[in-house]
Amino acid sequence: MQSVCLIFEKWEIRGERSIIIMSQGHPTAQAVTSGPGHHFFGYYDKCPWDASGRYMLGLETTFMDRPPTPDDTAVIGLIDTASDNRWEPIAETRAWNWQQGTMLRWLSSAPDRLIIYNDREEDRFISVIRDVRTGDTRKLPRPVYAVSHDGRLAVTLNFARLHRTSPGYGYAGLPDHWAEENCPDKDGIYWMDLTTGEERLIISLAQIVRIRPNPTMQGVEHWFNHLLFNSDDSRFLFLHRWRRPDGGWFTRMFTADPDGSNIYCVSDHEMVSHFDWRDERRILAWARRHEVGDRYFLFTDRADEREIIGEGVLTTDGHCSYSPDRHWILTDTYPDQEDMRSLLLYRPADGRRVDIGRFFSPSKLKGEIRCDLHPRWSRDGRKVCFDSAHEDSRQMYVVDVGKVISRP
Template sequence: MKRRDFLTAGAGIVLAGLAGQPLRAAEAPRFSMFPEYRDHDPMVPVYVLPGNRALHRFFDTSPISPSGRYVALFRMPYEDHSPQPGDAGDVILVDLESGELRTIGRSRGWEVQVGANVQWGPTDEQLYFNDVDPATWQAFAVKMDPTTGARQRLDGTVFMVSPDGTQAVSHNLVKSKRAQVGYGAVVPDHLATRNVGPVADDGVFVTDTDTGRSRMLVSLKTIYEQAEPSLRISDPENYEYYCFQAKWNPQGSRILTTVQWSPLSGGERRRAVITMNADGSQIRTAVTPEQWAGGGHHINWCPDGVRLSMNLNTDDDRELELVTFRFDGADLRKVFEPGSGHPSFHPGGRYMVTDAYPGEQVAFGNGLVPIRLINTEKATCQDIIRINVSPVRGEFRVDAHPAWDRSGRYVTFNGWINDTRKVLVADLSRLVG
């Protein structure tokens, strides 16, 4: 059987319970069937989804399915030590009509921050996540139809699926830990070889989700040589280079990634935000290493697909501002200060939601952080929810990663409740209209 063909049930992913059940789009998600979160008097209704050791992927995709019927999450097998090669977690599905939680898959292709990168395509019949074949230690993505149980092994991995579901884009998830631990797929360490210089065999990859075929869209070498403004330095052979994260804009016309390089002898890394057309052309440096050196994190596309948002220190005051800028770095604008956490725009473009790290100035101490709703037109901010993410830092930290759903009504986020990871959903309809 070819890889692009649907896998059989014996391929290492266990399906439970959805096959044969017809899909009916829910009129409205029934989150009220779940326990309500009332700690610290939230300004909006907040519900705790079932499942311990659970997390939703990231702040740029919602785990709520396109119809609103399901929530797709990842359940870690443990929370007290680093993922080991071959250890499997669960892909789980919460049915918002019945309230039932089902395990629909298993994955060895996960790390602590984003799990197995579980995410929806454009319909409820397309769900994607990563896995690793323990016989070959090859990382790959799975395209799954949760309504039938059918699934397809893709040649490449997925960090984000295009809006139309036809392509998956990814950085090298096996080498991802060389850039930052928590976002890739774990294999034996000797297989995650280091990149010396801006290499020609690593970079940004795209996978055709129909045929399953994967190809390198652009290499690190190409980015290094063609990016404008230039990333060239005098001695690139003395640095390790990696791409880290890869994201489609909402229109599927452009991709962003970051490039990171660190001295082989040890020392501080340098970073830049890179954008390109969907075909890999027009490579632009949207944030230069000089701009990023003052501090910054968490880039995302704005709804128009032309601008990006980010936390960035623009005035050397040691505090971050929320800013936006064009894909080529032009027209940088300060949106709100202070910045924090993982900011993203409401689909309508007026509001932003973000969280905070426990050590940022807007946090409340001892692991308690806000979910912040920012009105960019009025330059106002409300701490609408307070959630404990634990005071732990590093690999095992719990990032809230608040993410808008497609309707712009619901925000899903992670928390730490009763000594385990939980996923919560907030209904912001009263505040955002």
């Protein structure tokens, strides 16, 4: 099925009901990968473009309709957008999943040639720094989850535990050494120096359970997920989750200094989903607050302050991120009753919403093998890359939004 790439504008007018206006000119999604292989990048909080804007990172697989096994590899490659999107394989990994790939990204210390990604080596998960020009590699003793903007540090977690607790986010192939413990005191979030490989546990699961505990935390399994540094690398954000009786999970959102100190609970009203840092202190997140329900909130770190973003306009959870200039929010939706996902932009300054595409989501791709759009910005903020399976193959697409974001 072909994508539907009409552009809509949705406005809030002086507190009245929102209206939707269809515009004549609209951007079109262009595939930058093609078969016979399947291609995707992964999560929404990383940029696939190198510093020049010419090369994009991606993953290639031979299948898309089942979870990866320990024996399945994904090929890491470069997309040369100046040479008819030529695919150039450069490495392989055995530590990957459909939702977040292999944590593949360019290192800001040399964003024109150095990349980092995760892999499995014998009895451990590791990360690899590779020079895409020379092929030189350097291995680090732990996989990475979030990497600081200066490319010097990483915070990470137990991907074997995550594989058990949140299928589609961890990696197959290794046992969780703390599987029998609900909240181990020797496992949790780890800090790692990307230059020396020095690493240590900085926040344990047992430690986080002791902070503002409640009865639902007793006798159930706990884990961490979704780590992200703020804009100046002075703090990082993480989610603490624990099992619900119905099989789902409760979530709290925390922040901490990179060494694990000064832990602060930002929100603990049962649910926090996707998020992004607005700046060094403010966090945009789809979350629940008992007094108003589920909304996009702009939280302030280490302060009991929050405001609703996009009331009546941004009404569902999505993979949200700020544009490089912080003027726009990019997000998406989960499939509606017609199995369509929307890709949209929102400008907080005036409440302007622009829907830049709707894409079919095959019903056979559900649960951990689903293909979320996971939209991510180019470095200059004028293009958006996303993953989609609307043409019966998992591929990467790019939309030019330069004209949209330039409108007054």
